[in-house]
Amino acid sequence: MASGSTCSGSVPLGRRGLVSCAHSLDCRADDAPPLPPDLEKVVYELIVGFYDQAFDRLPCERIPGLLDLLATGGCGTCLGLLDPVSNIILNTLALLPQGAAAAASTAPPATKKSKRLVRNDWHEIANRSCQSLLAFLMVYFGCLEKEQAARYLYWADANLSLAVMLIQHDLYVEGEEAVLDPESDRTQAALEWAATMAGHPSPGVLTQLMSSRLKEDDFHLLEKLLFSAADGPLTVADVGAINRILRMMMSPPCVATISRKGPILHVRKNLDAVWSTTPSTTEDTATALCWDGKPISSLQCGLSDKLQRCLGRADGLEQYLKKTPCSVDACDYLQTLKMRLHGMIHNFCIKALKLLPTPSGSLMCGFLMAGHCYGSMDPVSNIIVNSIWYNFLGGPLPASEGSKIEQYNDILDPLSLLRTQVHSLKGLMELATFAGPQFSTEACALELLCGTKCDIVDMLQSSLKMIKKNHFHEAAKAAGHPLPLQLGELHRLLVVFPEQRSVLLSFMTKARTDGTVLRLDDMTLHIRRMWSRYSKVRVGCYEQAPDLFPESRRLVSSMRSQYEEGRSWFRSKIEQVLKDYTTQHFWEPQYKLDIICGVEEINQSCPPSGKMCYRVNFTATSDLQLQRTLFFAEFLFSGGPRPETCCPLPYEYAAVATLACLPQGKSCIQMTPNTSRTISPMTVPATWMTC
Template sequence: MAAPCNFALIAVESSRSAPGMGSFSCFHHGDMERRSTLDEGALKKWFENSRARIDEFYDEAARRLPLKEMPELDGCIYAGGLCFGLADPVTNIILNAVGLLLHDQQGEHPPPHGRVRVYEGWRDVVWRSIDGIAAFMNAYFRYLSTDQAKRYLYLASQDLTLAIKLVHHDRFAQGSSNQRRPLLPDGGKLKAALRFAALKAQHPAPDVLAGLMTAEYPRDTLAPVLFKLGNQQGGKEQLTTDDVLEIRDLLAHQWPPTPQPANIDFWCRPNGRTCTRRGDDGVLVISNSLGEDLVAQTSIVTTRDYFQTQQQNYISDLVFCCEDMETKLSRCLEASALAASAMATEVNYDVPPCEHIISVKMCLLDTIHALYIKALATLPSKPSLLRALLVAGHCYGLMDPVSNIILNSFWYDVAFPLARGVEVDLPQGILDTRPMARLESRSLDGLVAMVQGTFGSKHRALEFLSSLDCDLTRSSYLGRPIIKIARNVSFAAVAEIAKHPQHTAFGSFLMSLSPEKIGHLHSLISAAHWDQLIRVLSNEMYSVWPVSVLKEEDSSLVSPFVSARISGKRLAFIRNLDFVHTELNKVLRKYCNQHPWEPSYQLDIICGVTASSSPFHPNFYHANFLATINDAIGSSHERTLFFAEFWVSPSREDVQSKPSSCCPIYDYSACIGRCSFCEDEGNKILHPPSGHSRDFNGSINLYRSAVRAYKDVLKGLLVSDFIYFDPGRDVELAKIIHDYEDNNIPEMLDTKPSLVCERPRFI
């Protein structure tokens, strides 16, 4: 049953929008101008409109299923036959109902008494489906407001896969890697969102629905079943009991099965009593001595090797990118084109900014955060370089963003070093993530300043940056190489807008770079050439930059009292960093012991920590850190990012009941998980795609709180300002710090409770 697109709500970007991006949820309101084809009345009646549409889905599913011959299906539809999933809504209802029937027959979840419809029709399950499908949108997409979710679902006629397509079209440029990325596999992000939606919809076994929709199936049976159920030729015929049994048999062959097989923990790395070996066939064999001449052997083979001859498919492989889905999307785009041609007046998109562009901006900040993690994973471990990155390592320039961050950090470290001997007091790690968030916001301001002259609007500039993932080198900047447009950009002005601490000198540096110099410097951005990069920057420093901007200022603005307070804050920071370092080493050793088939890792750089604060319960910590492979001395490897959770409590029993853990995160630019606590606090801790099991406030619709937390980051002083303060050059900051410490003006300091503001109770 095809779900037509609701054209009445479509509002579109003008023809001058960023290439390949639309704005199905972009609306501007104001007294002087109103960007409309929005049917406000339809949006206000969203629940009523949704119910009417979803009622049709259930009527169609009931018509097609053999309910008289298999009356137990009626109760399964009512209990768990929700209309959302990765197929069309009617197919989802049928698959979810049969999946619950299979689950009941396997004895895992016996059907409760009263699994029958209480009312005529499908009123209860329709309302639960509406709650679940809206919850999915908020859980799966970061920074999606409730109104935006409603618009996408209305446009998609409550077809979840089409709604996902519409959001991707708005957020990703056509042909970009993000738009081409398949829905699965994604490390568990989609499964976690479906489980959350099923919980919201009161499904009796949420893991069954989430597992069913994200599992792999034998291709030779999956395709015929979906064809029979779907919107193609077979999608109108009534199903027989044999058809239902065929669907049940398909679902019984999902991989991984639900519930998943038990995990096997390995508590010893290779040593005298445990050894590992990998055979010629790639199978890893772990042998554990059990004593008394007994040895336990476990064979481990990768899923890819095991299924390479199985011809497995996800449901989304055959539905999300099929011809029928492209037809639905084309209908929406055609309606968009008609709406765009009907717009008679020019609109100022920046007054006020709409929810769509706020979402784009927040997603860009996440993209930039991933770029900084990549830069940290590459930079050498040197406290002065970490300080240079946090103070002035902006991501705009004449190379790709990661290279810009690395080069700009090296440049600042060479051009504006701290006084001799100060580096010994610098920390090698980041606790509070707010300094990173502030740096990323300033970098985005610089990128917008670079391109806004071309578009005339921050709105369009942000969409353009989103289409390129902030990498201006990828599209040759509207047909012109980036080196050519540098002639028309005042980098000093861009750096000043981005609040670079030395914007004049930094602008002079960027303007001095010829294409040859850029190519040479870019070739030196690697672990094998760090020393050479420093020599090149040092040799050219005084010949390029005015000496007047490099000299140190008088540091007498800082009184001895204030200087002592700054030293105290630095010592407290180091103590807290040592505590976190100790705890992370424990969880990393535990991970290595339980995963002997992986390399052995060594903790390197802490990238951020979120701490709870409760006087009655154990305190938990979420953290990101970078680790190196602990093998041959002197070997160089790019660091691996980890997520960790650890607990601290005066009671050992409380901590044992809440085991600490960590795991690597490999794809932190797109597939990252959700955590209501960290996001609500505005902390940029990257979680594994599957999210985290402890959802402390029961909600991950964090659009408002995330935007509020972002704005709070930009206010006041941060602890890092004291840690990396340079009294010889940071004249303005010196005045602010002096006034704060000398006059005790609390509003000048961000006093939000943080791990780094005070010494933790348990140290």
């Protein structure tokens, strides 16, 4: 646990963050024993040793060009999901030309292997490998600084899969979610991005290699060659066998071409056969089928035992920390937890939008201003109920002004949703203090929220104790909610009258089960009746907004005109991009633009002369699906050579690396998970902490 804190309670928190905190000067005790100051350099030295081992095992003198593949051009990178030496060997042999092993010299091997390379000669490829491993961790998690990534790689001995498990442990990610899935879009995108950073000549080959599956016989043969005699040299015949297996498993056994005239299946009978082809049109699409079998990443066994040994070693780091808890502002680990929670809350908001019917402008205003995720239910349900309740109470605007915003339901300002998330976290941290005195510090509150995924309502004190102090009122005040007293009263009622809460939850359960949207009118009516019947808050909710001065009125009118103009342009552009997507994917539903969730303007130094690029998240509906589908799109201001991108996004990727907060710190746009060029590491801009 960070900073030697002693949080405990009904949730088994354990000790987390020691690897990160022990190497941070802000968390270490002044009299702590010294640790390596430059961990990136230490990791680099480890990797140099791995190249020595790989060189000793590969028959570089017998196979022409093998040494060049190993040492130059980024081919033999140690990036991958096996142990570093196996990654180096497989990545090198994956690019070995076909027949190279067969053409190897038939002369007997030398009695002593010639050391044509010395340690300094591995500098370029070892440095590329080190940077690619760091890049993978930063992209995959999206909430790590480079220094933190180096700390975990150091403790994992540069084993990428083990480093991921260490980080998942510190981020309270458990169960199936903690297992790195080599076939997931998230993993493949991070691998391709990291391979590109390493200068690999074919990043797609490396990504495909690490996500491939092996037939039973091939799996055991590779296991025997790579691990049964891990210190023994590989023969030319061994290299030929490995090369054959790699070529087979990375070549799909068949490909299906789908056209408007019907499906056509082309099957390859053996490795040397030529694919049959048919004339292609823009209306055709090809789908490659993969071999069934064991993932190649499962060749690395015993990771759980290695993780336990790492954690056991890390327990000794607690003596290096200060006796007082770390400061949230100074501790890298706590900042990482904070960013992970922001990602979680972003995911909750997206899921809430998915369940809501197309919101009016006033409901969207309520969602952005008051749709906080703390309360008496789970986070997604809290967002929905808080938004509907705030909307039916009415806003501070006069009725004449409020009616003018009904059509303003698109989010063009990328900071709008971010503000809601930041304020929600403040309320959650305040609410966590009522779960027990041990969670009164910010560090313990963050750890509790990560461990429970922000769902702590069952840990709060009983409703009888809330008579003296309303927990939800205190949380709303800390979050800066526009109506803290009233929101506290709402959730007090839902705790005191659980049958009312059950009715609201049943609306959301039915929508999720049926794959539909919420019955908004019924939910609004139920909340209104409950509020009118039981609420003890009888005072007016709002102070009426004063009349604007003429200059202010003109300014507001100008801002509305700019919004309407921008909204009209973006909707027109997105509708065209979505239409093109539907034409290219004619077998999918016919999508229709619903609401825009965020717009990011990049290349801001360029004038709007056709070079300005926009990245957009939006939702779309179809005749076949009542629930929304989340999309990502990227396009230029007025077209150009850069291709436009449009694709649907899985909702489960909203809180991970695909949630990219761009370096300017001005947006929170969710990127496509299967296109690595659109994924950038999440940074920690000041706006995350000061909004």
